[in-house]
Amino acid sequence: MSTKKRVAATVNGDAAEFLCEPRQSLLEVLxxxxxxTGTKEGCNDGNCGAxxxxxxxxxxxxxxxxxxxxxxxxxxxxxxxxxxxxxxPLQKTYLEETGMQCGFCTPGFLMSSKALLDAHPxxxxxxxxxxxxGNLCRCTGYDKIVRAVQKAARMLExxx
Amino acid sequence: xxxxxxLPHFRVVGTNPIRPDGLDKVTGRAVYGDDFKIAGMLHGKxxxxxxxxxxxxxxxxxxxxxxxxxxxxxxxxxxxxxxxAMVPMGExxxxxxxxxxxxxxxxxxxxxxxxxxxxVAADNPHIAEEAVALIDVKYEVLxxxxxxxxxxxxxxxxxxxxxxxxAFFMKTHKxxxxxxxxxxxxxxxxxxFKEADVIVEREFTTETVHQGYIESHICTAQWxxxxxxxxxxxxxxxxxxRDQVAIVCAVPMSHVxxxxxxxxxxxxxxxxxxxxxxxxxxxxxxxxxxxxVMSRAxxxxxxxxxxGTFIRAKMGAKKDGTLVAADLSFAYEAGGFPGGPIAAGVLxxxxxxxxxxxxxxxxxxxxxxxxxxxxxxxxxxxxxxxVEQVMNQLAEKLGMDPVEFRIRNAMKTGxxxxxxxPCPPVGGVEMLEAVKKHPHYKAPLGxxxxxxxxxxxxxxAGLTSSAELSVNSDGTVQMCTGSCDLSGTRLTLAMQAAxxxxxxxxxxxxxxxxxxxxxxxxxxxxSRTTFATGIAxxxxxxxxxxxxxxxxxxxxxxxxxxxxxxxGDFTDMxxxxxxxxxxxxxxxxxxxxxxxxxxxxxTPERVGFQLAAHLVDIEVDTETGKVDILRYTAFQDAGKAVxxxxxxxxxxxxxVQGLGWALNEEFWYDAKGRxxxxxxxxxRMPIALDVPMIDVVILETPNPGHPFGVRGVGEVPxxxxxxxxxxxxxxxxxxxxxxxxxxxGRVLQKIKEQKSAAA
Numbered sequence: 001m002s003t004k005k006r007v008a009a010t011v012n013g014d015a016a017e018f019l020c021e022p023r024q025s026l027l028e029v030l031x032x033x034x035x036x037t038g039t040k041e042g043c044n045d046g047n048c049g050a051x052x053x054x055x056x057x058x059x060x061x062x063x064x065x066x067x068x069x070x071x072x073x074x075x076x077x078x079x080x081x082x083x084x085x086x087x088x089p090l091q092k093t094y095l096e097e098t099g100m101q102c103g104f105c106t107p108g109f110l111m112s113s114k115a116l117l118d119a120h121p122x123x124x125x126x127x128x129x130x131x132x133x134g135n136l137c138r139c140t141g142y143d144k145i146v147r148a149v150q151k152a153a154r155m156l157e158x159x160x
Numbered sequence: 161x162x163x164x165x166x167l168p169h170f171r172v173v174g175t176n177p178i179r180p181d182g183l184d185k186v187t188g189r190a191v192y193g194d195d196f197k198i199a200g201m202l203h204g205k206x207x208x209x210x211x212x213x214x215x216x217x218x219x220x221x222x223x224x225x226x227x228x229x230x231x232x233x234x235x236x237x238x239x240x241x242x243x244x245a246m247v248p249m250g251e252x253x254x255x256x257x258x259x260x261x262x263x264x265x266x267x268x269x270x271x272x273x274x275x276x277x278x279x280v281a282a283d284n285p286h287i288a289e290e291a292v293a294l295i296d297v298k299y300e301v302l303x304x305x306x307x308x309x310x311x312x313x314x315x316x317x318x319x320x321x322x323x324x325x326x327a328f329f330m331k332t333h334k335x336x337x338x339x340x341x342x343x344x345x346x347x348x349x350x351x352x353f354k355e356a357d358v359i360v361e362r363e364f365t366t367e368t369v370h371q372g373y374i375e376s377h378i379c380t381a382q383w384x385x386x387x388x389x390x391x392x393x394x395x396x397x398x399x400x401x402r403d404q405v406a407i408v409c410a411v412p413m414s415h416v417x418x419x420x421x422x423x424x425x426x427x428x429x430x431x432x433x434x435x436x437x438x439x440x441x442x443x444x445x446x447x448x449x450x451x452x453v454m455s456r457a458x459x460x461x462x463x464x465x466x467x468g469t470f471i472r473a474k475m476g477a478k479k480d481g482t483l484v485a486a487d488l489s490f491a492y493e494a495g496g497f498p499g500g501p502i503a504a505g506v507l508x509x510x511x512x513x514x515x516x517x518x519x520x521x522x523x524x525x526x527x528x529x530x531x532x533x534x535x536x537x538x539x540x541x542x543x544x545x546x547v548e549q550v551m552n553q554l555a556e557k558l559g560m561d562p563v564e565f566r567i568r569n570a571m572k573t574g575x576x577x578x579x580x581x582p583c584p585p586v587g588g589v590e591m592l593e594a595v596k597k598h599p600h601y602k603a604p605l606g607x608x609x610x611x612x613x614x615x616x617x618x619x620x621a622g623l624t625s626s627a628e629l630s631v632n633s634d635g636t637v638q639m640c641t642g643s644c645d646l647s648g649t650r651l652t653l654a655m656q657a658a659x660x661x662x663x664x665x666x667x668x669x670x671x672x673x674x675x676x677x678x679x680x681x682x683x684x685x686x687s688r689t690t691f692a693t694g695i696a697x698x699x700x701x702x703x704x705x706x707x708x709x710x711x712x713x714x715x716x717x718x719x720x721x722x723x724x725x726x727x728g729d730f731t732d733m734x735x736x737x738x739x740x741x742x743x744x745x746x747x748x749x750x751x752x753x754x755x756x757x758x759x760x761x762x763t764p765e766r767v768g769f770q771l772a773a774h775l776v777d778i779e780v781d782t783e784t785g786k787v788d789i790l791r792y793t794a795f796q797d798a799g800k801a802v803x804x805x806x807x808x809x810x811x812x813x814x815x816v817q818g819l820g821w822a823l824n825e826e827f828w829y830d831a832k833g834r835x836x837x838x839x840x841x842x843x844r845m846p847i848a849l850d851v852p853m854i855d856v857v858i859l860e861t862p863n864p865g866h867p868f869g870v871r872g873v874g875e876v877p878x879x880x881x882x883x884x885x886x887x888x889x890x891x892x893x894x895x896x897x898x899x900x901x902x903x904x905g906r907v908l909q910k911i912k913e914q915k916s917a918a919a
Contacts (some may be wrong), residue, residue: 019839023286028484031194038189040194040374042375042376042456043456043839044456045841046840046841047841048374057536065339068716076197078188079187081186087183087186091186095178098176098179098805099807100182101646101810101813102423102425102426102647103181103422103424104375104422105216106186127848133849135845135847135848136372137374138371138373138425138813138845139646139647141813141814141818141854142851143809143853144809146848146853151546153366
């Protein structure tokens with residue numbers, strides 16, 4: 001069995017220090033070591049996007065990254081979206097526009113949507129669909145998800 | 161989106177409130193299958209057959225057992241013979257529990273690539289995985305049978321020496337070593353075709369597809385000291401899992417408690433016990449709780465799928481556009497065990513048209529693939545792909561508009577159905593008229609672009625549901641039902657409770673009970689939850705109101721008959737000064753006989769038929785054969801849309817699943833019967849870039865079988881897309897598609913054939 005490594009990172013703004021096996025994916029570390037189970041496993045091979053998180057500003061599939069790789073990094077997960085009891089506009093609009101049904105893919109979609117809006121505050125429909133093309137949703141047919149992102153972009157613009 | 165008008169007499173039904181479970185789902189707090197943990201929990205992994213068809217000669221677990229951290233190993237030999245044989249499994253289906261037990265874990269023979277051979281529980285999933293690789297199995301590999309036509313051919317390898325033909329809506333009878341058959345008809349088909357002026361006869365094939373829920377199958381089992389097992393699982397039906405576990409593990413039903421967790425999609429694929437009995441047996445043997453998580457590859461190899469098919473269709477019509485005859489033969493894969501959706505495929509094939517002379521034949525065919533599972537309107541998409549293309553071809557031969565041709569033949573309320581009873585209230589003609597009037601129908605199209613239409617039908621299900629309502633002293637209400645929530649039904653049920661009780665939906669707090677805490681409820685399938693469990697909620701609300709009216713009468717010292725109840729207000733008809741709001745009366749219950757609660761278990765039968773008509777515009781890239789979806793409008797009759805945004809969401813989701821089935825999705829097996837595309841990269845489901853916005857038109861022909869007029873809505877939207885796209889491809893470039901999926905290579909092949917025929 002492999003020796004555990006010590007990793008220090010910032011997770012959702014808080015310092016996190018933990019031990020993990022080199023073979024553990026970031027997804028496994030988030031879920032099993034840090035008990036952040038909002039990030040989901042849908043395929044464990046990078047094809048469904050349910051495990052999407054943001055590492056140092058870049059959108060990644062946490063199942064395709066190792067836990068030890070986040071040493072010194074800033075990680076954002078769905079648990080960090082709402083701040084001080086206030087929902088992120090995306091969380092609000094996914095609810096208002098019914099941009100989810102079973103809700104399992106939703107954390108991943110929220111993180112991909114956030115990465116998109118961080119990079120492109122006023123995305124076109126095509127851009128939204130492109131940025132969300134790494135996330136599979138089997139329930140909604142994407143229509144209401146795209147609308148939720150469009151509405152969140154308008155809300156964020158109004159806030160600025 | 162077109163939003164149906166909110167009828168003046170509804171307060172809550174027809175509005176779009178935010179779901180109560182939504183906050184937990186956008187913050188990551190909701191507990192799905194793998195989010196559940198319990199102290200002392202071990203992790204299970206499963207050894208699966210690498211062969212599609214093989215006799216198991218021996219299983220040697222000694223090397224695996226020696227690995228440190230391994231706590232239990234089970235094989236088929238650890239399971240008893242099922243305590244009961246044939247049991248009903250919902251949607252009118254019966255299943256041989258010996259088959260269910262053998263599907264859970266192979267006993268002597270593996271019937272498909274991925275069939276369970278053994279399972280291990282260990283301290284962590286990595287050790288369990290290593291242990292699985294140390295189990296030595298000797299197989300005698302047998303030739304696999306991988307499609308319906310070769311399975312029905314003389315000399316085909318035989319899967320089961322004997323089998324009980326499965327029935328799903330109807331009985332079938334064994335006619336071939338690998339197949340059972342059903343037939344039904346009306347009139348005289350030969351005479352019908354003699355009367356016909358135009359006849360179209362074609363053959364079609366469709367491939368095996370998977371439900372593709374994003375959360376795999378996951379469960380955790382724990383036994384208590386008196387021999388009761390609790391199973392936390394992600395399922396469409398806690399009672400369905402309970403019953404199967406009890407029978408497969410030979411435990412009294414009262415000793416199995418199934419707790420449904422949040423479910424990450426089901427679509428018909430999550431009410432069969434696959435891993436629950438394995439987790440239970442591992443937990444028993446290890447004397448520790450055990451969690452089993454299926455990987456994505458395991459879920460694709462060994463769960464689902466929906467049948468691949470071979471279909472022969474012959475239909476005839478008279479010059480005036482009247483259908484006179486249909487002779488249809490369907491062969492549907494059952495998978496490794498009998499009992500696929502053949503009857504549903506056959507019965508839905510033409511139910512929406514009046515045809516006087518009909519012969520319908522169906523074969524339930526054993527092949528070396530996983531035992532097929534219902535998938536959203538099970539069986540209907542495949543038969544619709546055939547029939548709706550033939551309908552368009554007949555219309556073309558007649559020189560008629562395809563929608564007009566369908567209107568001419570559409571079944572109307574009261575028409576006699578092939579099933580032998582008169583059609584309950586439907587709005588099919590009105591729907592097709594709406595299609596004709598919609599701007600989409602006449603919008604201009606460019607080069608290599610085409611428009612297709614398809615019209616579809618699904619039964620939906622009633623079945624048993626239970627609900628309990630408890631009134632709190634502050635006027636809020638607890639609502640517990642047995643229906644697992646796949647998409648927001650907590651809310652659509654709470655809305656019906658609020659509507660019936662005359663209170664705000666925010667004052668109803670919905671929960672989903674486990675099998676020890678709520679009355680018997682069949683699974684969330686058949687588009688039945690908002691309909692059937694809605695009736696259970698409504699009935700419980702009526703009991704609550706009656707009891708509360710009695711309390712008001714007691715307090716006012718009058719007869720209960722004098723108490724009027726309207727929208728949550730209780731009044732004394734003889735004394736206008738006597739008046740309670742729901743909240744005021746709720747506060748007085750404790751001191752007028754005790755708090756009020758009411759339970760209801762119902763099995764409604766007047767299920768509203770589901771009808772849908774879809775319009776699609778596509779463009780074919782004639783160099784690559786790729787088909788792009790340009791525009792989509794889906795028309796559907798919801799009876800009464802309880803939450804119109806949710807109804808639209810069901811329709812949009814069904815459409816896109818149907819488009820995946822139409823264009824990309826298929827199981828791809830090699831010559832040895834091994835699944836080659838067991839990943840979500842190679843099993844290609846639609847992504848956001850593949851589809852446009854899906855426009856939805858909701859129509860409302862009330863279902864008299866529900867107090868608010870509700871029909872199920874979830875299933876029928878998957879049915880028309882494949883046929884509509886096929887019709888659109890013909891409209892665009894003049895080639896007729898006869899196989900699913902209509903992937904680029906297949907379309908390109910058709911274009912080449914067309915060119916060489918022209919040359």
